[in-house]
Amino acid sequence: MSSQIDHLLNEDRRFAPSAAFAATAVGDADLYARADSDRERFWADQARELLHWHTPFTSVLDWTNPPFAEWFADGELNVAYNCLDRHVEAGNGDRIALLWEGEPGDERRVTYAELTDEVKRVANVLTGLGVGQGDRVAIYLPMIPEAIAAMLAVARVGAIHSVVFGGFSADSLRARIDDAGAKLVITADGGYRKGKVSALKPAVDAALADRNGSGPQETVEHVLVVRRGGNDVEWTEGRDLWWHDVVPAAAAEHEAQAFPAETPLFILYTSGTTGKPKGILHTSGGYLTQAGFTNKVVHDIHPETDVYWCTADIGWITGHTYVTYGPLANGATQVLYEGTPDTPHPGRWWEIVEKYGVTVLYTAPTAIRSFMKIGRTVPQSFDLSSLRLLGSVGEPINPEAWMWYREIIGSDRTPIVDTWWQTETGAIMISALPGVTETKPGSAQVPIPGIAVDVVDEAGEHVGNGNGGLLVITEPWPSMLRGIWGDPDRFVETYWDKFADRGFYFAGDGARLDEDGDVWLLGRVDDVMNVSGHRLSTAEIESALVAHEATAEAAVVGASDETTGQAVVAFVILKQSFLDAHPAEGLATTLRRWVSEQIGPIARPRDIYIVGELPKTRSGKIMRRLLRDVAEGREVGDTTTLADTMVMSTIQAKITT
Numbered sequence: 001m002s003s004q005i006d007h008l009l010n011e012d013r014r015f016a017p018s019a020a021f022a023a024t025a026v027g028d029a030d031l032y033a034r035a036d037s038d039r040e041r042f043w044a045d046q047a048r049e050l051l052h053w054h055t056p057f058t059s060v061l062d063w064t065n066p067p068f069a070e071w072f073a074d075g076e077l078n079v080a081y082n083c084l085d086r087h088v089e090a091g092n093g094d095r096i097a098l099l100w101e102g103e104p105g106d107e108r109r110v111t112y113a114e115l116t117d118e119v120k121r122v123a124n125v126l127t128g129l130g131v132g133q134g135d136r137v138a139i140y141l142p143m144i145p146e147a148i149a150a151m152l153a154v155a156r157v158g159a160i161h162s163v164v165f166g167g168f169s170a171d172s173l174r175a176r177i178d179d180a181g182a183k184l185v186i187t188a189d190g191g192y193r194k195g196k197v198s199a200l201k202p203a204v205d206a207a208l209a210d211r212n213g214s215g216p217q218e219t220v221e222h223v224l225v226v227r228r229g230g231n232d233v234e235w236t237e238g239r240d241l242w243w244h245d246v247v248p249a250a251a252a253e254h255e256a257q258a259f260p261a262e263t264p265l266f267i268l269y270t271s272g273t274t275g276k277p278k279g280i281l282h283t284s285g286g287y288l289t290q291a292g293f294t295n296k297v298v299h300d301i302h303p304e305t306d307v308y309w310c311t312a313d314i315g316w317i318t319g320h321t322y323v324t325y326g327p328l329a330n331g332a333t334q335v336l337y338e339g340t341p342d343t344p345h346p347g348r349w350w351e352i353v354e355k356y357g358v359t360v361l362y363t364a365p366t367a368i369r370s371f372m373k374i375g376r377t378v379p380q381s382f383d384l385s386s387l388r389l390l391g392s393v394g395e396p397i398n399p400e401a402w403m404w405y406r407e408i409i410g411s412d413r414t415p416i417v418d419t420w421w422q423t424e425t426g427a428i429m430i431s432a433l434p435g436v437t438e439t440k441p442g443s444a445q446v447p448i449p450g451i452a453v454d455v456v457d458e459a460g461e462h463v464g465n466g467n468g469g470l471l472v473i474t475e476p477w478p479s480m481l482r483g484i485w486g487d488p489d490r491f492v493e494t495y496w497d498k499f500a501d502r503g504f505y506f507a508g509d510g511a512r513l514d515e516d517g518d519v520w521l522l523g524r525v526d527d528v529m530n531v532s533g534h535r536l537s538t539a540e541i542e543s544a545l546v547a548h549e550a551t552a553e554a555a556v557v558g559a560s561d562e563t564t565g566q567a568v569v570a571f572v573i574l575k576q577s578f579l580d581a582h583p584a585e586g587l588a589t590t591l592r593r594w595v596s597e598q599i600g601p602i603a604r605p606r607d608i609y610i611v612g613e614l615p616k617t618r619s620g621k622i623m624r625r626l627l628r629d630v631a632e633g634r635e636v637g638d639t640t641t642l643a644d645t646m647v648m649s650t651i652q653a654k655i656t657t
């Protein structure tokens with residue numbers, strides 16, 4: 001970390017927005033002034049300007065029971081109406097909402113009128129299945145237009161969606177279905193990934209398989225299945241329904257009912273410091289306000305002319321806020337791509353940029369670094385001149401990747417917005433405004449208008465410019481999480497207890513303020529790893545490893561990795577009883593596959609080291625810091641607090657031989 005900080009400290013390149021960009025930019029410096037003079041009024045103005053309220057609100061923020069906030073609580077709206085019908089009613093029904101590209105190269109263009117029609121039908125199907133206000137619906141779909149339609153239809157009837165990333169295993173899906181008590185699952189037979197059909201329905205079947213009386217009672221009544229992969233699937237009569245049978249047959253008329261602004265909109269599970277994923281809860285009015293506002297001013301969306309593309313999967317928060325809700329609330333036209341960046345060739349993304357004339361691209365540093373590795377000739381063989389703004393999200397972007405992104409993808413011309421936020425914050429919190437801020441490679445820089453953050457020490461004191469500390473959010477914000485599903489105590493403990501006397505939200509990230517007071521993010525300070533921009537918990541992977549019959553104990557660390565930011569590295573102690581009866585050969589491979597099956601391929605350890613002991617303090621706490629030293633090939637740091645100071649040399653001898 002210290003070499004990283006030194007490196008960042010020496011970064012003095014600056015990029016001011018061009019006069020031409022600034023002249024047409026949506027966001028201007030005046031936004032900061034307005035927000036500073038009256039923060040609540042500023043957000044109320046945004047909510048009124050950006051959204052349609054069936055019942056206007058009079059109350060802006062209710063913070064009388066912190067940390068449980070209410071925004072615009074006496075107002076009523078319908079989220080789907082805001083993303084769809086009102087654009088059609090305003091005469092923009094023919095505008096394309098989705099420029100969808102399947103991995104094999106098939107395409108669909110979906111207008112706002114068509115998407116509205118589809119969502120109305122799906123809403124009628126949901127009502128017919130008994131899904132209504134407050135019910136939970138799990139969505140396990142590939143990146144196809146139906147995924148967006150499903151989310152919006154759930155929102156339209158006042159139900160709550162829980163989107164589960166298609167790369168998660170049956171076990172992970174089951175845990176999420178159970179925690180939320182989902183009544184319906186919306187899935188597909190399969191979708192295209194890396195040149196072939198990757199099945200999804202079998203994971204749903206496995207998740208819902210007979211539990212032999214173990215586990216919580218089954219809450220799922222129906223499974224709605226989109227045909228996409230064309231692969232054979234098993235069918236449970238009475239439970240399973242084909243989307244293409246029921247959706248086109250449903251009535252096309254559906255009037256959007258208004259719901260109170262604090263109506264839950266979705267639950268999204270994310271990794272925390274313990275083994276059990278947290279169901280982050282977001283509600284309607286405040287979330288949609290900040291989603292729409294940030295997409296507009298940070299991504300500089302001009303709905304009539306821009307072709308926007310956020311490459312995130314809807315299984316993550318970035319896909320929720322910057323694929324589904326933000327751009328559709330703004331009436332934007334966006335690209336939706338089903339597949340992987342390198343299928344069938346390494347220039348696939350740049351081919352898509354050229355084909356659709358993408359103007360604004362929003363992606364993750366891990367993708368940029370993997371393109372850097374392939375080399376500039378691939379993107380340079382496509383016409384990328386339509387691009388006028390680039391965005392980055394999900395992990396710290398190192399200055400080299402930032403410069404490559406700007407020079408090679410952005411022709412040394414486009415502004416870059418490095419946006420810091422979290423599943424919990426719901427929307428962008430720290431970012432440059434592209435027409436206003438002079439940008440610095442590697443720094444997310446400044447809170448957006450209406451947001452207040454600080455970098456503090458352990459006591460909650462501001463660290464002052466030039467110093468590092470912990471990132472906190474000092475004032476409530478419209479799209480803040482409203483809780484952890486079913487666990488209000490964990491919500492308070494995880495985010496608010498640390499700085500309870502000050503009322504700060506603790507983000508879990510380390511950060512540094514430079515001499516100008518700009519924020520540089522330095523990565524997580526807890527046991528959460530960030531692999532390819534995805535959050536993974538060390539504890540969750542450890543508990544998957546020890547669930548295998550061969551494993552006695554396991555410790556997992558995130559080791560820095562040139563491409564993925566961090567990589568999962570596991571240290572495992574095997575059971576003697578297992579070794580007595582089985583050969584040890586191939587076990588590391590078996591365990592890697594096991595983790596992939598238990599959680600999903602994103603959690604598969606890059607390396608597994610079989611060791612005899614783990615470094616522990618006298619109180620029995622595993623010293624991950626030392627394991628990280630080993631995993632990153634560094635000299636092992638201070639071992640004096642270890643119960644057995646010999647352990648590290650034994651581990652190192654084991655790994656280097």
Ligand code: WTA
Nearest residue numbers: 393394395396418419420421422423521535
């Ligand atoms: C990290 C993704 C540095 C951070 C939107 C945060 C970042 C976690 C940035 C949230 C950024 C996200 N610079 N770090 N621009 N953006 N992070 O919930 O550690 O998947 O706490 O939300 O990603 O990850 P999550």
